[in-house]
Amino acid sequence: MSSLIGRAKPQGAIGLMGHVIADYPSPLAVRQMIQVMVAAGASVIEIQIPFSEPMADGPFFLAANHQALAQGVSYASSLRLMAEVSAAYPQVAFVFMSYLNVVYQRGYATFVAEAVAHGAVGAIVPDLPLEHAAPFEAAGATAAFANIRIIAPNAPQERLEELVQGAQGLLYAVARAGVTGASSDLGQVQGFVSRIRSLTSLPVAVGFGVRSGADVKQLIGHADYAIVGTASLQAFAVGGLEGFQRFWQELSAAASPKSRKS
Amino acid sequence: MPVQGLSNVMGVLAAAPATPLLPDSRGYFGSFGGAYVPEILRPNLQQLDQAFATARSDPEFWAEYMRELALFSGRPTPVTPLPRLSQHLGGAQLFLKREDLGQTGAHKVNNAIGQALIARRLGKRRLIAETGAGQHGIATATIAARFGMEAVVYMGAEDVERQRPNVFWMEQMGTKVVAVEAGARTLKDAINEALRDWATRHEDTHYLLGTACGPHPFPALVAWLQSVAGTEARAQMLALTGRLPSRVYACVGGGSNALGIYQGFLGDPQVRLIGVEAGGRGPASGEHAARIAGGQGTRGIAQGYETLFLQTSEGQMVDTYSVAAGLDYVGVSPIIAHLHQQGQLAIERASDSEVVAAVKLLMRFEGVIPALESAHAVAGAIRAAAQLAPTEQVLINLSGRGDKDIFTMASALGDDSWANFLRHKADAMMAAKTSAEVHHV
Secondary structure (H helix, E strand, C coil): CCCCCCCCCCCCCCEEEEEEECCCCCHHHHHHHHHHHHHCCEEEEEEECCCCCCCCCCHHHHHHHHHHHHCCCCHHHHHHHHHHHHHHCCCCEEEEECCHHHHHHHCHHHHHHHHHHCCCCEEECCCCCHHHCHHHHHHHHCCCCEECCEECCCCCHHHHHHHHCCCCCCEEEECCCCCCCCCCCHHHHHHHHHHHHCCCCCCEEEECCCCCHHHHHHHCCCCCEEEECHHHHHHHHHHHHHHHHHHHHHHHHHHCCCCCCC | CCCCCHHHHHCCCCCCCCCCCCCCCCCEECCEECCCCCHHHHHHHHHHHHHHHHHHCCHHHHHHHHHHHHHHHCCCCCEEECHHHHHHHCCCEEEEEEHHHCHHHECHHHHHHHHHHHHHHCCCCEEEEEECCCHHHHHHHHHHHHHCCEEEEEEEHHHHHHCHHHHHHHHHCCCEEEEECCCCCCHHHHHHHHHHHHHHCCCCEEECCCCCCCCCCHHHHHHHHHHHHHHHHHHHHHHHHCCCCCEEEEECCCCHHHHHHHCCCCCCCCCEEEEEEEEECCHHHCCCECCCCCCCCEEEEECCEEEEECECCCCCECCCCCCCHHHCCCCCCHHHHHHHHCCCCEEEEEEHHHHHHHHHHHHHHHCCCECHHHHHHHHHHHHHHCCCCCCCEEEEEECEECHHHHHHHHHHCCCHHHHHHHHHHHHHHHHHHHHHHHHHC
16 A cells, blocks of 8 residues: 555645545545546545444534435445546545444455455544454455554554554544544644654644645645545535535645646 | 331442452453544543542542432332232232432432542533433433533434423433434434544543443443442342342343343342343334344444444444333443353343333332333333242342333323323413413514
8 A cells, every 4th residue: 555655745735635425425426526536636535435323423424424325325336436436546545434343244354355356455444443453454464455543633642652653554643632524723733743753654644624725735744645524525515516626626726836737 | 116127128328339340451341342432532431441440449439429329319229029010920029129219210320420420530520421211311410410510411313302301301400402313313323422522522521421331441330330229139139038039130221220230149140130122013123122132133343332233234223213212222231242142141122012011010010100111121020920930039120210201101002181181281381472472572
């Protein structure tokens, strides 16, 4: 996975990491959204396999998870989407995001094998703490499949060191307490991110509360990636594909102010 | 002469806590349990785990807990023999452990008081809780009012509709009740929402989880605090009858009242421990909450812990159902799952109709109105009693009283005069409101 996710963009820029829920709001819409994200320069994209109890997600993603399940989105359809987009956009690192029970029911080894076979390079599992992660990480190790660890800002130094030790792919730094979808004071995360960066050569991505181009700009020079989740799906919900395109153009302009693609 | 020995059979407060049921270093009881939470919640759980360890090693804590249980909740609660019902059934002698007589009318208050004491020691000023039937919510509301703490209770919107009287009282005591509209709108959704709150606001907030479920240390902590019922009941049975019951019945939702009573008898291999789950409209209906009985629950990890859940093959939790909101839960305590796996515990189920019949029998023969939740245990004991010899003694944990269920029961029994009463009350209230509005204009 490390071959796909690099560290530190050129001076004055930052990578973009996007998020979608598999086949939500529809199979067509999610494919269009991914296309827009890739065109805007997203280099890592999370595909969330919906779960009935998404405890780290705020009200917007919670409702979206339940809606996706009600529409019949399944593990199999999530794999199909992964296979399709990872083949279409080989320059992008695609990772799964889900909750542990989805992975656990499939079996760690089977999940990893299927995820890799369909083009995923890692997974983000927010309710899998380090203390219980060994079996899943062992299953991933043989396939170079990363369990992307999450670091919270309330972690004491010893915890940061534990989490960084043996981490793979990238580190997901949560900008604030709480769940997805609320805003954050991103000025406050710089010290937290630099503490992580001093411990590792892996790239550091910052998520939770990155909601605009201005937010992305604030992270330049501190984080390697800005993760945009809830705000992105909300842009689609409010403005359709056009609004979504405008939103990602704004993010793109903020992320690479000097060398914008036309 | 008539009052001689009364203090014996009334029982005394548990002088010392039961030996705590503690998990391994990973928070596991056998192969169930753990602490599967987002990283942001880790410091909260660690702080609570330390406070729990401190409380266990501090006799002052237990003494303070007993004092509060006595002065605020009237402990010890008695064991009541049921001679007329036993005779009617023609088998074993039945007894009730009267957790329904505590403050707020259910065992939930024991845990609420204990955790509020811990929260106070930690300097927390705000309590949050989930509730199903509303009994844990109302217990939390009373202790928050008593300790001068702020309280927020998360309750599935479906349960808010089913248990309006409890919502009314919680709000009157100054607790904010948040109706959770997500998912199945029941207990599991309320737990998710409380965890989200706790992830957002930790410094001043204690999550007062109401049952022996969720991430470590909650199962061990709640079971420990609830052990008072079992410790008392064992001594009371000996004082009343000179011997132990041959069976102990408890209803099992999350599992806290069951673990509370069982802990008095875990060291007595001759006592059979039996849990009764919500059979709802039957195992084939899909409308039940029987996770263990019938074997429909499968191993999974959700709500912060590993246990047997009612779920799809892809790991999505399914909607559960019970006439008793407090048993309407998709998972079960990891300690219950473990004890069952070890063969220390049998699990049965009782259907809604058996439960309603049990409520009627207990009211008619003994003048006790059980909560629909607790009536599952009564139904299990009634089913068994007739097959047992009159020399056998069966103890039932009556975890709550049934006043809150008056709407549900009246509707289950098709009581027309109750429906008329409600219509008249509603008309009168609306008329009073309209006339007040007219006067304002």
